[in-house]
Amino acid sequence: MDGLPKVELHLHLEGAAPPAFIAGLAREKHLDISGVFDERGNYRYRDFRDFLKVYEAATSALQSPRDYQRLVLAVLEESAKSGVVYSETFLSPDFCGGRDPGAWREYLHAMREAADQAERDHGITLRGIITCIRHFGSEKARETAICAAETAGDWIVGFGIAGDEKIGAPRDFRWAFDCAREAGLRLTAHAGEWGGPDSVRDAVRDLAVERIGHGVRAIEDLALVDELAERGIVLEVCPGSNVTLGIYPGFKAHPINELDRRGVKVTVSTDDPPFFHTTMVREYEELHRAFDWDEAQFRRIARQSLDAAFCDADTRARIGKLLEA
Ligand code: ADE
Ligand code: ZN
Secondary structure, eight states: OTTSOEEEEEEETGGGOOHHHHHHHHHHTTOOOGGGBOTTSSBOOSSHHHHHHHHHHHHTTOOSHHHHHHHHHHHHHHHHHTTEEEEEEEEOTTTSSTTOHHHHHHHHHHHHHHHHHHHHHHOOEEEEEEEEEGGGOHHHHHHHHHHHHHHOSSSEEEEEEESOTTSSOGGGGHHHHHHHHHTTOEEEEEESSSSOHHHHHHHHHHHOOSEEEEOGGGGGOHHHHHHHHHHTOEEEEOHHHHHHTTSSSSGGGOTHHHHHHTTOEEEEOOBSTTTTTOOHHHHHHHHHHHHOOOHHHHHHHHHHHHHHOOSOHHHHHHHHHHHTO
């Protein structure tokens, strides 16, 4: 599985930070965030709400463009080890300069420099999706969307929303999504992870997204599954994340195989790999064990993922050649 070229479309940059990296930054800054780690140095959380709190506490150790530059290098090196050749990563101006457009540009510059270096060193290409955070509210999402619109281009290619799906509704974020769309950004939204089929329907209808983060609970309504398949809406599925957070008891009970069988365009990602003790290689291994997915299936999924990527045509063509290796 290591050698198969992979495309990952759903990865939270801060959520991919190795715990030892965050612990090191906290030590440098004399910051006490020991509560986010267990006795073995892994992230410790009880449930999804607690996960979000721990995520934000761990992120408080990232305080400068230089910290984010180091983070991007560490994360891309790790992804490349799993055979990832193209990664779309969620970036949050909320955590990078508090949604101030000037500060955000400095963070972005540092991240792009790191991405260029990782591309030279490890042959992995990164593109950014700016993400607002649902439980921070729609006012802050507007500010995030302005940062996104001002830096949209060949590298910032998308806009999305993460955070607590149980708070607020997609329609509250319509202004932010309209602003991002008008700036040329492609759209995705977390839905159907903690909310059921209606949450997916609302995101598609109210935000006009072309991809859904997770979306797996669409399986609870087969008419919706058919609609997703017909409209070609892509699901960024993160099976290991769903299993670790307790949405499904194991990979065998996960709906990814059934969604794929019913014609929905599914892709495979890790979400927040160290939090969920996963990597892209582990996701592939578990899918092979649970559903007997073979090399041909994984190659088809990688191609489907690249087709759903938000990058430009030249980048897609270049990465497409790597997938044929
Ligand atoms: N932010 C980071 N990981 C997330 C997830 N799985 N769901 C919603 N928001 C997130
Ligand atoms: Zn996510």
